[in-house]
Amino acid sequence: MTATTFAPDDTLDISQTPRTPMSRLVRVELRKMWDTRAGLWLLIAIGAITALVLLIQIWVGAAQDLHLTFHSFLTSMSIPMGILLPVLGIMSVTSEWGQRTALVTFTLEPHRSRTIMAKLACSVLLATGAVVLGLLLGLLGNLLFAAVNGGAPVWGVPVTEVLGFFLLQLLGLLTGFTFGMVLINTAAAIVLYFVYSFVLPGLFEWGAQTIGWFHDARPWFDFNFAQAPLADASMTGKDWAHLAVGGLIWLVVPLAVGLRRVLRAEVK
Amino acid sequence: MIKLEGVTKSYGGFTAVDDVSFTAQPGRVTGFLGPNGAGKSTSMRIMVGLTHPDRGSATIGGHKYVDIPNPGRHVGVLLDASAQHAGRTGREVLAVTALTMGLPDSRVDEMLELVGLTETESKRRVRNYSLGMRQRLGIASAFMADPSVLILDEPANGLDPAGIHWMRGLLRSYAERGGTVLLSSHLLHEVEMIADDMVLIGRGRIVAQGTKAELLQTQGTFVRAEHPQKLAAALAEAGITAAASGDGLRTESEPVEVGRAAAAAGVVLAELRPAEGAGLEELFLQLTADDAREDINQGALS
Ligand SMILES: Nc1ncnc2c1ncn2[C@@H]1O[C@H](COP(=O)(O)OP(=O)(O)OP(=O)(O)O)[C@@H](O)[C@H]1O
Ligand SMILES: [Mg+2]
Numbered sequence: 001m002t003a004t005t006f007a008p009d010d011t012l013d014i015s016q017t018p019r020t021p022m023s024r025l026v027r028v029e030l031r032k033m034w035d036t037r038a039g040l041w042l043l044i045a046i047g048a049i050t051a052l053v054l055l056i057q058i059w060v061g062a063a064q065d066l067h068l069t070f071h072s073f074l075t076s077m078s079i080p081m082g083i084l085l086p087v088l089g090i091m092s093v094t095s096e097w098g099q100r101t102a103l104v105t106f107t108l109e110p111h112r113s114r115t116i117m118a119k120l121a122c123s124v125l126l127a128t129g130a131v132v133l134g135l136l137l138g139l140l141g142n143l144l145f146a147a148v149n150g151g152a153p154v155w156g157v158p159v160t161e162v163l164g165f166f167l168l169q170l171l172g173l174l175t176g177f178t179f180g181m182v183l184i185n186t187a188a189a190i191v192l193y194f195v196y197s198f199v200l201p202g203l204f205e206w207g208a209q210t211i212g213w214f215h216d217a218r219p220w221f222d223f224n225f226a227q228a229p230l231a232d233a234s235m236t237g238k239d240w241a242h243l244a245v246g247g248l249i250w251l252v253v254p255l256a257v258g259l260r261r262v263l264r265a266e267v268k
Numbered sequence: 269m270i271k272l273e274g275v276t277k278s279y280g281g282f283t284a285v286d287d288v289s290f291t292a293q294p295g296r297v298t299g300f301l302g303p304n305g306a307g308k309s310t311s312m313r314i315m316v317g318l319t320h321p322d323r324g325s326a327t328i329g330g331h332k333y334v335d336i337p338n339p340g341r342h343v344g345v346l347l348d349a350s351a352q353h354a355g356r357t358g359r360e361v362l363a364v365t366a367l368t369m370g371l372p373d374s375r376v377d378e379m380l381e382l383v384g385l386t387e388t389e390s391k392r393r394v395r396n397y398s399l400g401m402r403q404r405l406g407i408a409s410a411f412m413a414d415p416s417v418l419i420l421d422e423p424a425n426g427l428d429p430a431g432i433h434w435m436r437g438l439l440r441s442y443a444e445r446g447g448t449v450l451l452s453s454h455l456l457h458e459v460e461m462i463a464d465d466m467v468l469i470g471r472g473r474i475v476a477q478g479t480k481a482e483l484l485q486t487q488g489t490f491v492r493a494e495h496p497q498k499l500a501a502a503l504a505e506a507g508i509t510a511a512a513s514g515d516g517l518r519t520e521s522e523p524v525e526v527g528r529a530a531a532a533a534g535v536v537l538a539e540l541r542p543a544e545g546a547g548l549e550e551l552f553l554q555l556t557a558d559d560a561r562e563d564i565n566q567g568a569l570s
Binding site for chain 2: 004005006009010011012013014017018019020024027028031032035038039062082095099100101103104106107109110113135257264266267268
C-alpha cells in the first residue's frame with residue numbers, strides 16, 4: 001500500500017475526481033451478468049438451447065424432407081431466445097436485491113438511475129449479441145441443412161425481417177427487465193413473465209372470440225399480439241401504433257413506477 | 269471529516285435515529301458505540317445516502333455523499349459484509365469494485381494481500397466464505413482506492429483475535445496518515461482499544477460524546493469501612509448519596525468530604541480512594557441504561 005498522507009483538511013477536494021463514466025458502468029453491469037454461476041449458465045443455456053433447437057429442426061427437416069430456409073431457422077430460434085432472454089433481463093435487476101449487492105452497487109454509484117440506465121444499455125447490448133448469435137447459428141443451420149438434404153441453401157431474408165427479429169428479442173428482454181424492476185424479486189418476476197407470455201395470450205384469445213369489442217381493442221393492449229407482425233416483417237402503420245401503445249402500457253409506465261420506487265427505496 | 273447535524277429518521281411512529289449530531293475528525297478514529305438497535309447502522313446508511321433522513325443533514329468533507337463523484341475513491345464504506353453475491357468469487361467481488369472505481373486490476377491483488385486472503389481463498393465463492401473472511405473482503409473493498417474517509421459498520425464482527433489486532437493496527441496507521449475513521453460497535457472493549465473519540469448512542473439519541481480521555485475520566489470516591497452500615501448512616505447524615513459497589517460504597521463526592529463525614533461519625537475506614545477504572549463499560553451501561561430508563565441502581569454519572 002502506498003503510504004500517502006491525507007490533507008489534514010476538513011473539506012474533501014473532489015475537483016480532481018471525474019464522475020464514473022457511463023461506459024464504465026455499462027462494462028461493470030455486463031461483467032456482472034456472467035461472473036456468477038447463475039448468470040454464466042443462463043448465457044450458456046441460451047446459446048446451447050438455441051443450437052439444440054436448430055439441430056432438431058435440421059434433423060426433423062431432413063427426415064421428413066421439408067423445405068427449410070434461412071427464414072425457417074430464424075423463426076424457430078426466436079422461440080427459445082424469447083423465453084430465456086427475458087429471464088436474463090429479470091435477473092440483471094433482481095439479483096441486486098435478492099443478493100443484497102444493491103447495498104454496494106448504490107454506495108459506489110449513489111445516482112441510482114445511472115446504474116439502472118447502465119443495466120438497460122447492457123440489456124440492449126445483450127439483445128444485439130443474441131441476434132448476432134442467432135444469425136450466425138441460422139446461417140450455419142441453413143448451410144448444414146443444405147449439405148444434409150442435398151440442394152442449394154435458400155437465403156432470401158429481407159433486412160426488415162432481421163430488424164424485426166432484433167426488435168422482438170429486445171422487447172422480450174425489456175419486458176423481463178421491466179417486470180424485474182416492478183417486482184424486485186426473481187421468482188415472482190419469472191412467474192409473472194410466464195403468465196404474461198403463455199397464459200394471458202390464451203385468455204385474450206378467448207376474450208377476443210367471445211366479446212366483440214374486446215376483439216377490436218385487443219391489439220392495443222395485448223403486447224404479445226402486437227409484436228406478432230414483427231416476426232414476419234409485415235408491420236403496417238397501424239401495427240406500429242399498436243406496438244407503441246402496448247409498449248407504453250407494458251414497458252414505459254411500469255418501468256417508470258419501478259424506477260421511482262428503486263430511487264426512493266431504502267437500501268439495506 | 270464526517271458531520272451529522274440533527275439527523276432524524278422515523279419508521280412509522282418509531283424514531284430510529286433522533287436528532288443525531290456529531291463530527292468525526294480527520295486523523296482520528298471515532299468510535300460509534302451503542303447497544304443493539306440503537307441506530308448506528310441507520311445513521312451510517314444515512315451518511316452514504318442509502319437511507320433518506322426525515323430531517324437533518326449528513327456531509328462528508330463538506331459534501332453530501334451523493335454529490336461526491338466516484339465516491340468510492342474518497343470514502344471507503346463497509347456496511348454489511350454479507351451483502352455480497354454468494355455466487356461470485358472473492359477476487360471477482362474485488363475486481364468488480366475496482367472496475368467500478370476505475371482502478372487497475374493489480375489493486376485487487378494488493379488488497380487481497382492487505383487483508384490476508386490467500387490466492388486459493390480468493391478463488392472460492394463468497395457463499396463458502398466464513399464470516400471473518402467476508403469481513404476481510406469487505407475491508408478490502410473499503411480500502412481499495414485508499415480513500416481519506418472510512419465508514420465501517422462493525423468491522424471487527426467475526427474477526428478472530430489476531431484479526432482484530434491486525435485491524436486495530438491498520439486503522440491506527442490509517443488515522444495517523446490523516447484519514448478519518450468512523451467505526452461502529454456494540455462492544456466497548458473493542459472501541460476502547462482503537463478509538464480516539466467516542467460517540468455513544470442509545471435508542472436513537474446521542475447520550476455522550478467526546479475524546480476517550482474525557483469520557484474515561486471518572487469522578488467520585490470509592491470507600492470501604494469496617495462497618496458498612498455505620499458508614500452508610502454517616503454518609504446519609506452528611507447528605508452524601510452513595511451506592512453499593514462491590515464490598516464498599518461509591519459516591520459522587522470528593523474523597524476528602526467522604527473522609528470528613530466518616531471522621532465526624534467516628535467510622536473506621538478500610539479504604540478511601542478516588543473511584544478509578546470504572547472504565548467505559550460502566551459508563552456505557554449507565555448511559556444507555558439511563559436512556560432506556562431501565563432500573564439499574566446507578567446514576568452516578570447522569
Ligand atoms: N425499515 C425499518 N422499519 C422499521 N424499523 C426499522 C427499520 N430499519 C431499522 N429499524 C429499527 O431502527 C432501529 C435501529 O436499527 P439499526 O440497525 O440502526 O441499529 P444498530 O445500532 O445498527 O444495531 P446493531 O448493533 O444490532 O447492528 C432498530 O430498532 C430497528 O429495528
Ligand atoms: Mg447495525
